[in-house]
Amino acid sequence: MTQSPSLLRRYVFSTDHKIIGIQFLFTSLAMLLIGGALAMLMRWQLGWPSQPLSWMGQLAPNGMPGGVMVPEYYNMLFTMHGSVMIFFGIIPILVGAFGNYLIPLKIGAPDMAFPRLNMVSYWLMWPAIVIMFLGFFLEGGAAAAGWTSYAPLSVTLGPGQTCWVVSLLFVGTSSIMGSINYITTVINHRAPGMTFFRMPMSIWALFITAIMVLCATPALASSLVMLLLDKTLGTSFFMPSGLIVDGVALAHSGGQPILWQHLFWFYSHPAVYIMILPAMGMISDILPTFARKPLFGYHSMVYAIAAIAVLGFIVWAHHMFVSGMNPALGTSFMVATMVIAVPTGVKIFNWLATLWRGSIRMTVPMAHACAFVAMFLIGGLTGIFLASMPVDMYVHDTYFIVGHLHYVLFGGSLFGAFAGLTYWFPKMFGRMMSERVGKLHLLLTLIFFNGVMFPMFLLGINGMPRRIYDWSQYAHLAHLGPLNRLMSLSAFLLFASQLLFIGNFFWSLFKGKQAPANPWEATTLEWTAAPSPPPHGNFERTPHVYHGPYEYSVPGSSQDWLPQNQAPSDK
């Protein structure tokens, strides 16, 4: 390598895990914004069904001719919203951005085990993104079979749906590469003294997440290949005989539509945990830092994550209680699903107990972490309704599910991402974010988030199906207009509130106060052994680890934190 690598090598095709993490961060933040904008269009249609939005008529003449949305465009919107948010937003920000940035820094390694593989894993995101959005410009428009892409519908749809499949193949490849890298790095590149049970919870969570990605993603990849073959070469993995689609008898025979659901959920249920475990891990780092107190029950927190990961692989068919599979089969999945509430509960109670008798500094990251606990709790508790088969039979595929998943993925994953981002921003960019704007952003986000998502439970209880372009024609839903408009208004304000965050982010990036190496007085290596931001190679000399990750308020010490790398004799 040359003395001063070109700008391109340093910032674009970089192999430095920190740059790659920040690349993932910017990409996924942009994707979250786009995914959010798609949701705004949906909320317009749901709040004011078939009312024209004239400027959109110019922007999307096919989807919204004269500004009035057509149903096929609505189908594309929720499909793309879900796919973009999950595959380009939440997974990349939690696993890609934080995983890359934090793992080497927190375990005391100079970089990832496979820096080049790491770079490829980021650059595979771009073809995925381009191909996914390409669908909008093709005949027939973008994918429109929902983010679950159930066969046979997905097989019968046009080229946009094929793009969706190809795009996800890229995402899957990227994920697998990233996960191999994380696992290898955590196993082999820990600093001396960094035993497994001295690793911070965020690293445990990312490590276990990477194992889940490695085990689950191949199932997705293979089922995507089968779907692609069904679509393009006329194979019949998911297509039974005797299909008559739109009056035309199809030549497929011998396939099984439910097989797609089994394979898809065998990936996608673990994927739900892939999207929440890293957030849980980061929260477990942030709460002790600002409560100035060791994490309550560190070992049981690790075992709880491991238990969630293991159980996460045997609950997939709880998405399929009404799918037409044998009703007796549901029982085992119901029991496993109910049981998964136990380790989840342990985590929540342990977080609470961490706050108990702490000395709480209510900073922006801490406030986000508390919002995470409060909102994820709702997501978790509503999951119990869905686990109960008779209740699920009623609320399945209604807005109850939509509410539940948004409390988990927004209330959980995204609040977690906000917490992580505001917590590690000083380390990443060497500057502090504005506390005042940050708190205003959190407050507005919390209010409007609940304003959009909580009524979804009510809609579900009323029997409003999801993925419905116009609910107003149904007699049993006709009275839900005010509620839907309230949700839409909240959604627009929720979206607008994010401008505060974007403003704060970029303002702080250039104008924020210079950050010291350890602004939060935390104990872990990225704060105690490296400057902000850390240079290429992270540490001047390899740190030595002597303590667990959460040694706060140790009795008999003047400062209330004990860095992991502080040698016992230093006292």
Place this chain on the structure above:
Amino acid sequence: MCWARRLVGSSAVRNFKALLLTAYCLVLGADPAWAGSARVWFPDNLSSVGSQVDQMFLVILWITGIIFLLVEGALLWFLIRYRQPANPRAAYVHGCRSAEVIWTVIPAIIVTSLAFASQRVWAHIRGTPPAHQLEVEITAEQFAWNVRYAGPDGRLHTEDDLELINQLHLPVDQVALVHLKSKDVIHSFFVPQFRMKLDAVPGLTGRLWVQPIKPGQVEMVCAELCGLGHYRMRGYVTIESAEAFQSWLEQTRVEQSL
């Protein structure tokens, strides 16, 4: 527990809830009319199993509701009580084995019993159907429900079958066995007032029994995305007395032969 029920049900709490919602609506310029109305809840129950589903829902709602209040309350309390100015020095505690055992075992007992209770209701609804008086076949297609009744010979799939589109009539109090099929993609048969839902999967025949408990006019909804007309895949369910059902059957049979 009764104090909690009294608290949640008390008019002060209800008024406070309505006040909060109304304030939120007014701030956003929305119509607050619904905030005070109790209408935003389950639709009428018209099937023999619906009340069991609702009951299961309410049981879970009570249990999770109490946990929700306790946890959120504790969270708020800790955040206020242990804020830095009020408690400058944190305790040095790494955990407490007995506490952790308690909050592992108690939730485990709760969810296991919920699983058992759910299983009983589920076995009743989706287990072996009781003896039926009527058979209907519903074949879903993009974007309509094809409903088929047996003709005078009492057998399905014979010459004299009665075929309808989007019209399902059921006699009250009788057990009807529904055979669910699909021509093209996956649909889902959903009648909110029956609290029942089952996917119509091409290549499979789903079986579902339903016993309506009172007359009514309701709608069936497609609950599984099936394409551009998915939202409009609406059927009409008429529940009427056995006599009215028979005469409707006769009349439709005459009309069909015209």
Place this chain on the structure above:
Amino acid sequence: MASAPRAQFVTLAALVVAIGCGGGKPQEASAKSNTAARPLQLAQAPEDPATAQPSGSAAITGRVAFSGAPPAAERVKMDADPQCALQHTDAVHKPEVVVNANGTLKHVFVYVQQGLEGKSFAAPASAATLNQHGCMYEPHVFGVQVGQELSIVNSDATLHNVNCKATKSKPFNLAQPTKGMKTSKQFAAPEIMVKCVCNVHPWMAAYIGVVAHPYFAVTGDEGTFSLAGLPAGTYTVAAWHEKYGEQTQTVTVGDGETGSVAFEFKAQ
């Protein structure tokens, strides 16, 4: 060193896009209206439509007779959608085989099949209209010229999707959720016939004859047709019916003359 794999990678990505995305068939959700600048592929584009337009003063007229007992028309189940049922007081039957009082057959599409080769005709400026009214298509059978604007209108307060299964032109399937909604479409190549259906109301069907010239007609309540303004020549005239298929006859007409053709469809 890094540029070679990168270039390979870009090629690979482009290849996958090309294979993956080109392979699908646009079957549903094809919402392209003609406002999207889709090039008009006229079969034979005239260099100057104003002068190249051939015409003449010959005409072909005739009637389409029907013999035998017509099959009973199937009754439409309007109660499938209350919005449809509301608009009809009497029973509605499928307009498949409609025999007029004078023994002629309605809804027969008659057009010049051969004899105009090498001539090109500009599409008329006026649009043809397909109206969805009372959950039936109006008209049930009609013709448009290649490149002519087809205006599709929903006059019902319910969703109709217009699923036109063209094979020579691009098929489309678009939804019109609201009353009064209008969409414009064109067909790029001649085709006898393009069938359009509505999947929400399975009884709805319309047949569109797409022809490269203006010489076509549909029989009405009198069962007659007239193809006027033809150049002198020998023509094969075809009559198409949705149930009974197509018949042809050949006729020669000179300028100012009117040739006569009689078709007869028999009950099966």
